[in-house]
Amino acid sequence: MYDPTRLAALVAVSEAGSITRAAERLGYTAPALSQQLAKLEREAGTVLLVRHHRGARLTAAGELLVARARRVLDELDRARHELAQLSGLSGGRLRIGTFPSAGIHLLPPALSAFRRAHPDVELSVAEFEPPAGVSAVADGAVDLALTHTYEPADPEPLPRSVRAEVLLVEELVLVTAPGHALSAGTDRLPLTGLAGQPLISMAPHHPRRRGVEAALAAAGAAPAVVMETPGYAVVCALASAGLGVAVVPEMVARMASTPVGVRRLEPSTLRRTISVVHRAEETDAAAGTLRALLRGAFGRTGGGVGAV
Structure with missing residues (x-):
């Protein structure tokens, strides 16, 4: 078997x-x-x-x-x-926290499957920019939350009352305007190839991404447009318009609403890890069921850079 x-x-x-x-x-x-x-x-x-x-x-x-x-x-x-269902999952309430890109691209299929199987469970979704979702779980504001970390970055310890389960690890990739010379190759682009390129940056007010952008700065990428929002949709739109290049998670690049050129980077150590966090002493059947659905949805999330 x-x-x-x-x-x-x-x-x-x-x-x-x-x-x-x-x-x-x-x-x-x-x-x-x-x-x-x-x-x-x-x-x-x-x-x-x-x-x-x-x-x-x-x-x-x-x-x-x-x-x-x-x-x-x-x-x-x-x-x-x-x-x-046989265990009596026929009522109650499940509160979920998420960050924007997971809430748009990955949470809905899992919640749809959950709703079909358990229509009597009341669902609510709140948005938290990481790591706020971790605190929301620890404080009891939500039952579980999707969150992320970046590499390279200093590790952030979890509260003792919270556990994290890794769902997906994805590379950060380069996005450019369509037809840009840097996105033309099929092999990985060394970070040194970004030297002198105008970088669309969100890092000044986003501690979790400072390590990534420090690595890009060390390779010679020069900050150009500085964003005041952690959202990636505008970043991809600015890159699409030729205002600079950006480095974003692969999932974001694949799902960009504006046309972009995409290329993998070398080394492949710039990454984002998506996890689901829950209380360590969790006994709620609804939360456990949704976590199982998320494992299946994230684990079978396919596609690559070529799918952009």
Whole structure:
């Protein structure tokens, strides 16, 4: 019998296009994910992936197993929902905190699935710019919250009453006006390639992003337009209009409402980690069920830079 964790790993690689990117999204190291895939290949008795210099692609056997794996994983999610219903999840209230990009792109599918399974649970959503959502959970203002951290950055300890579960690790990528020379290549752009480029910056009043922009400044990127909002939509619009270049999370680049050029950076150590935080002594069935849905939604979030 196939291990669902390994099946989810194969699905993630098929969607991310590489073991490294899939590992980052699942919160694993690349060697650990490779070990899981090797075990799955032994279970299957055949080669499922072919590695190449740009990532990995599925073999015919891998394609077949991924199609079946998606059905299995969806059935397991459905079983969790139905078991929650049997446990009496037929009322009450669930309060969720989120930050803007997750609230727009990632939370709605999970909440939609939750509502279909548990229509009698009252839902409310509040917006918190990280790390305010962590405090809201600790203070009891919400039951769980989506939050993020950036790398490089100084670590921020969680309150003792709160636990965090990593849902997604994504790279930060370069966004430019369409046709910009820096977005023309298919290989990774060294950070030194940003030297002298006007950088659209939000860091002066955003402590969590100062480490990232310090790394960009060290590479020679020069601040141009300084933003007074942590929102990324305007940043991408300004980059699209040719007012400078910007470095944003990959998900933001893929979902940009204005046309942008996109390119991965080297090294790939500029990252954003999205987590769900909850109280350490959580016993609420509704919160636990939504966390399971979020794990499934984030873990199978596919696409890459080429999808912009």
